[in-house]
Ligand SMILES: [Zn+2]
């Protein structure tokens with residue numbers, strides 16, 4: 001499955017730049033990394049953009065599932081672990097510089 005580029009809703013503290021959500025470690029730990037200087041920082045659920053689940057057509061909520069963040073449908077039991085959707089940290093460089101469309105209304 002192709003990885004998604006999800007940007008944090010919060011600008012980076014260091015450069016006030018967009019922050020890309022990436023997997024920073026094995027086991028599904030995600031961080032938000034500054035797109036200007038690559039500095040990682042912790043991410044909170046409210047920094048993660050809401051995603052629309054196409055089958056249910058309603059925005060999914062960000063919840064902690066098995067100690068990792070996941071998009072969960074408010075209507076049924078669909079769960080998408082965010083670490084399975086976003087690129088690993090080391091893949092990040094490959095994606096850096098791509099022009100990314102607005103992901104606020106991103107659908108799976
Ligand atoms: Zn920075």
Ligand SMILES: [Zn+2]
Pocket residue numbers: 053055056073074075076077078
């Ligand atoms: Zn659903």
